[in-house]
Amino acid sequence: xxxxxxxxxxxxxxxxxxxxxxxxxxxxxxxxxxxxxxxxxxxxxxxxxxxxxxxxxxxxxxxxxxxxxxxxxxxxxxxxxxxxxxxxxxxxxxxxxxxxxxxxxxxxxxxxxxxxxxxxxxxxxxxxxxxxxxxxxxxxxxxxxxxxxxxxxxxxxxxxxxxxxxxxxxxxxxxxxxxxxxxxxxxxxxxxxxxxxxx
Amino acid sequence: xxxxxxxxxxxxxxxxxxxxxxxxxxxxxxxxxxxxxxxxxxxxxxxxxxxxxxxxxxxxxxxxxxxxxxxxxxxxxxxxxxxxxxxxxxxxxxxxxxxxxxxxxxxxxxxxxxxxxxxxxxxxxxxxxxxxxxxxxxxxxxxxxxxxxxxxxxxxxxxxxx
Numbered sequence: 326x327x328x329x330x331x332x333x334x335x336x337x338x339x340x341x342x343x344x345x346x347x348x349x350x351x352x353x354x355x356x357x358x359x360x361x362x363x364x365x366x367x368x369x370x371x372x373x374x375x376x377x378x379x380x381x382x383x384x385x386x387x388x389x390x391x392x393x394x395x396x397x398x399x400x401x402x403x404x405x406x407x408x409x410x411x412x413x414x415x416x417x418x419x420x421x422x423x424x425x426x427x428x429x430x431x432x433x434x435x436x437x438x439x440x441x442x443x444x445x446x447x448x449x450x451x452x453x454x455x456x457x458x459x460x461x462x463x464x465x466x467x468x469x470x471x472x473x474x475x476x477x478x479x480x481x482x483x484x485x486x487x488x489x490x491x492x493x494x495x496x497x498x499x500x501x502x503x504x505x506x507x508x509x510x511x512x513x514x515x516x517x518x519x520x521x522x523x524x
Numbered sequence: 525x526x527x528x529x530x531x532x533x534x535x536x537x538x539x540x541x542x543x544x545x546x547x548x549x550x551x552x553x554x555x556x557x558x559x560x561x562x563x564x565x566x567x568x569x570x571x572x573x574x575x576x577x578x579x580x581x582x583x584x585x586x587x588x589x590x591x592x593x594x595x596x597x598x599x600x601x602x603x604x605x606x607x608x609x610x611x612x613x614x615x616x617x618x619x620x621x622x623x624x625x626x627x628x629x630x631x632x633x634x635x636x637x638x639x640x641x642x643x644x645x646x647x648x649x650x651x652x653x654x655x656x657x658x659x660x661x662x663x664x665x666x667x668x669x670x671x672x673x674x675x676x677x678x679x680x681x682x683x684x685x686x
Contacts, residue, residue, distance in 0.1 A: 345540040352547035359554055368563075368679050369574035370647065375667045375674040444567055447652075451570075484657030488650045489569035491659075492678060496571040503573060518660035521614055522602075 371495060373512070394469050395479040395515075396462060396494050400486040407490040409458055411465055455490065463497040470505055478502075478512045484519055564589035564606055569652040571680035577647075584643070585677075586624050588617070590650040590658050603658045618665045621646070625671045638669045649679040 397410040469476055478498050482491045495512065502510035566589065589606040592599045605612045612620060625642035633640045646666055650659055659678075666673040 345543070348540070349543050349547070352544065352551070356547065356551055356554065359551065368568065368577045369571065369682050370577045370677040370679055371571050371574045373676045373678065375663060375676060447567075482656045484655060484660065486656045487652060488654040488656060488659060489652035491656050492569040492571055492652075492680060495678075496573050496680075499573045514660075514663070516660075518657040518664065521661055 371492065371499065373495070373514075393477045393479050394466055395481055396466075396498075398480070398482040398486045398490055398494060400483060400490070406454055407458075407486055409462055409494070411462060451489070455493065459493050459497055462494065463501055466498060466501045467504070470501055470507070474505055474507055478510060479515050480512065481515045483516070563587070563649065564591050564609075566591070566649060566651040567653075568649065568679050568681040570683055571678075572683055574680040574682075577677075577679070584628070585645040585647055586621065587647045587649060588662060590648065590654050590662070592651065592654075603654060605662070614661070614665075617662075618668065618671070621665055621673060622668075622671045625673050629672075637672065639672050642671070642673045643675075644673055645675045645677055646673055647677040647679055 395411070398407050399410070400407045466478070480491060480494055480498070482494075498510065498512050502512075586607060590603050591606050593602050593604050594600065605614075605617045607617070607620065625639075625644050628643040629640040630643060631640065646662070648659055648662055663676065665671060666676065
């Protein structure tokens with residue numbers, strides 16, 4: 326820190342501290358640490374690949390006798406929870422005796438805290454009623470892939486199923502493939518969507 | 525001596541101010557992530573095995589936000605694709621995808637295909653409540669024989685956020 330003595334008009338001396346270099350250095354340090362530190366990632370992603378050679382709708386149905394691990398997902402509008410079906414076995418999300426449904430979305434005028442509370446309720450609903458079923462699916466996938474790691478995987482989702490349930494199943498497939506060191510898992514989405522309204 | 529000093533005009537040193545202003549400019553340039561401007565405010569689905577979404581060059585990826593249309597503040601159950609804050613109809617989105625796909629294609633056309641596969645990525649950002657058919661329609665557009673985009677990404681939420 327630089328200190329300098331300045332002579333006042335009456336001859337007495339006062340010490341002045343020049344803060345500029347210190348501020349410069351502090352700012353440089355802040356910038357250095359901002360650059361050096363790892364920023365919290367805002368989002369993550371799951372990669373998926375479509376058939377490279379032909380369009381989705383144009384892909385001819387292959388006659389394939391090989392067993393596939395298919396997870397079929399359906400969802401009823403009333404309950405708002407998914408039914409997962411694997412090898413004809415219905416893995417239903419058990420809502421319990423009180424038939425607890427999805428929390429109702431807050432009104433349009435809801436404030437930030439109401440939205441936050443709604444999201445927390447949705448999260449709790451997912452963890453309580455859906456996640457245990459995803460864990461069962463994961464275990465089943467694990468058992469099948471342990472026997473034959475080359476088995477192709479399929480997700481057959483109904484058009485009204487919520488995006489988060491499809492992603493949860495895709496995530497389960499990826500997790501098991503990762504555990505079993507399957508580097509390029511073959512996971513296919515099957516099922517055609519209904520025609521777009523107005524097309 | 526004292527008399528001469530009082531006659532001099534006071535001079536303002538601009539150097540420290542310029543230093544600070546430059547530092548502030550650099551600071552805000554670093555902390556402002558421009559790519560975040562393409563992202564709509566959505567509650568994404570949770571995935572445990574998702575990868576960190578590292579910044580990708582803007583030319584290499586189309587970010588499609590699927591946002592529920594609202595009327596008088598209430599959700600209508602119909603969804604709209606939004607790219608860079610601009611809403612797109614189905615036809616316009618397909619046109620945009622074809623246009624972007626044409627900017628970077630692989631060198632070889634696969635047998636039976638109309639065009640070579642595109643190198644472009646498509647990131648689909650859909651709210652966790654979005655019906656799957658909305659995503660399927662975008663996948664259909666990507667897989668159109670004239671578009672041939674095959675590299676898709678689904679945006680997910682970091683489990684650590686909860």
